[in-house]
Amino acid sequence: MAKKMHPVQIARRISLGIVLVGLTILTILHQKMQGIPSIDALDPFGGLETLMKFLAGGEFIKKIEPGNIVLFGAVVALGLVLSRFFCGWFCAFGALQGVFGWIGQKIYKKRFVVPAKIDKVLRWLKYPVLAAIIYFTWTTASLVIRPYDPLAAFGHLSVGFPDLWTEFAVGFVLLILILIGSMFYDRVFCKYICPLGAVNAILSRVPLFRIKRVESTCISCFKCDRVCPMNVEVSTVQAVNSPECIACMECVTACPTKEPSLVASLAGKAVNLWTPIIIGLAIYIGAALIGQATNMLRFVAPKLTDLASKGTINVADIKGSSTYAEVAAAFGIETERLYRELGLDMKKVPETTKLKDTAALAGIEGFETDTVRFAVAKILGIPYAGESAATNTAAKPSEPSAAPQAQEQQASPAAKPAAAAFTVPADFVLEGTMTIQDVAKALSVSTQQVIQKLGLPADIPVDKPLRDMKDQYGYTMTTLKDKIKQ
Ligand code: SF4
Ligand code: SF4
Numbered sequence: 160m161a162k163k164m165h166p167v168q169i170a171r172r173i174s175l176g177i178v179l180v181g182l183t184i185l186t187i188l189h190q191k192m193q194g195i196p197s198i199d200a201l202d203p204f205g206g207l208e209t210l211m212k213f214l215a216g217g218e219f220i221k222k223i224e225p226g227n228i229v230l231f232g233a234v235v236a237l238g239l240v241l242s243r244f245f246c247g248w249f250c251a252f253g254a255l256q257g258v259f260g261w262i263g264q265k266i267y268k269k270r271f272v273v274p275a276k277i278d279k280v281l282r283w284l285k286y287p288v289l290a291a292i293i294y295f296t297w298t299t300a301s302l303v304i305r306p307y308d309p310l311a312a313f314g315h316l317s318v319g320f321p322d323l324w325t326e327f328a329v330g331f332v333l334l335i336l337i338l339i340g341s342m343f344y345d346r347v348f349c350k351y352i353c354p355l356g357a358v359n360a361i362l363s364r365v366p367l368f369r370i371k372r373v374e375s376t377c378i379s380c381f382k383c384d385r386v387c388p389m390n391v392e393v394s395t396v397q398a399v400n401s402p403e404c405i406a407c408m409e410c411v412t413a414c415p416t417k418e419p420s421l422v423a424s425l426a427g428k429a430v431n432l433w434t435p436i437i438i439g440l441a442i443y444i445g446a447a448l449i450g451q452a453t454n455m456l457r458f459v460a461p462k463l464t465d466l467a468s469k470g471t472i473n474v475a476d477i478k479g480s481s482t483y484a485e486v487a488a489a490f491g492i493e494t495e496r497l498y499r500e501l502g503l504d505m506k507k508v509p510e511t512t513k514l515k516d517t518a519a520l521a522g523i524e525g526f527e528t529d530t531v532r533f534a535v536a537k538i539l540g541i542p543y544a545g546e547s548a549a550t551n552t553a554a555k556p557s558e559p560s561a562a563p564q565a566q567e568q569q570a571s572p573a574a575k576p577a578a579a580a581f582t583v584p585a586d587f588v589l590e591g592t593m594t595i596q597d598v599a600k601a602l603s604v605s606t607q608q609v610i611q612k613l614g615l616p617a618d619i620p621v622d623k624p625l626r627d628m629k630d631q632y633g634y635t636m637t638t639l640k641d642k643i644k645q
Contacts, residue, residue: 167411167432174249174440175248175250176254179251182314186314229447233443237439238359240442241442244405246349249443250349251310252309256341259339259342263343266342270343286357307330309333311330345389349389369399370423371399371423372399373418377420381394383411386409386413388407391403406439462485467489474541477535479515479528482512483510483511486514490538494510504521581612584602591636592625594622595615596622612643
């Protein structure tokens with residue numbers, strides 16, 4: 160007869176199940192409905208990345224929302240109080256590995272363990288991964304790990320294989336490898352690669368929460384060692400100090416002695432096993448509630464038309480999931496006028512099209528949601544400095560355009576929504592390693608403005624380093640450096 164599961168483990172599986180199922184549903188809905196955040200906006204690690212970018216350049220990363228910072232704050236608070244409790248109780252990717260681990264156990268009837276010598280070396284890998292991500296986030300303007308992120312690939316499975324492969328080929332391959340690996344070894348990604356696990360492992364050095372072993376009652380049955388998914392040797396220590404411990408409590412709930420041989424302790428004092436669990440749930444759920452109350456953490460973004468009716472709409476509120484009809488209605492613009500400004504053909508790009516699908520439908524590479532924001536700002540005659548700038552001005556759709564007739568006459572083609580003229584700071588240096596997106600971010604303008612300024616063809620990829628496209632597009636870095644300064 161199967162052994163009854165301890166209530167703590169039932170609670171943990173419910174917690175992980177809710178996070179995994181909830182995240183999966185949101186990522187599917189994101190592809191189908193407007194206003195549902197992407198997986199990028201739900202990943203706590205994005206909070207660290209965008210904070211790094213903010214500290215380095217005073218701006219947040221595209222695709223990252225304030226909600227990431229709330230979630231990352233919750234992970235840090237959890238890490239300081241309860242070590243890697245987040246990994247054991249709230250991580251969707253940990254849960255996914257657990258599901259595949261369970262499948263593997265059903266098939267092979269056993270768990271495999273990486274030899275201790277190799278395991279010890281591999282565990283250090285997650286720290287250089289974390290350092291590399293922080294470095295590249297600091298020095299670039301993009302969500303640098305996105306194409307390689309297996310969780311991001313998982314969150315985009317519903318876009319279909321061709322799009323998934325185009326955007327997340329590496330992340331998808333990693334995802335498959337990790338899930339196959341999880342069928343043999345517990346939590347391979349958490350142990351060896353996860354940068355958020357590395358952050359939590361560092362935070363776990365604050366010794367507030369620990370599992371302690373009572374030597375006088377321990378019968379050295381080694382059950383605790385066998386059930387530990389992180390291969391911590393519990394049976395030989397007085398207190399579990401390992402940065403690998405994810406506070407899953409599997410060892411505690413598996414310990415067979417009548418008088419407990421493993422106890423949870425907080426600040427050195429033994430506590431009921433449920434105490435750290437309740438504190439952990441309170442911290443994470445509390446942070447989510449505070450995020451909701453302050454509007455920083457959103458699971459459903461308000462519709463553009465709702466924002467318009469409240470008079471709080473802003474050009475920056477336009478999302479890739481908005482449709483042209485919604486944008487036009489919310490900002491009080493005629494759809495035809497918007498299409499003319501963007502140079503789009505309504506037959507190719509119907510007004511029910513989501514902005515993010517424009518590039519594929521119209522065949523305009525580099526067409527971004529910001530292109531539409533610039534176009535709307537231009538039609539309304541209001542300033543808009545670009546996605547990364549903090550100076551976006553609220554648009555009042557009821558207000559007429561400052562000079563509609565003049566703007567009508569100036570209407571320009573789609574991929575050129577705003578004039579290329581902009582001021583380039585004297586100390587700005589155009590590097591061959593920069594992409595057009597990097598330049599646009601650094602100068603707070605659209606990619607189209609950069610393309611125009613540099614005299615490049617409209618279809619040039621905006622996400623490739625400039626030096627890599629010299630031969631294909633026939634320019635030299637010297638000419639580009641001259642043009643950007645003109
Ligand atoms: S030591 Fe115990 S609580 Fe920590 S990861 Fe291993 S089984 Fe879980
Ligand atoms: S499971 Fe309990 S009794 Fe067995 S070795 Fe671990 S602490 Fe000792």
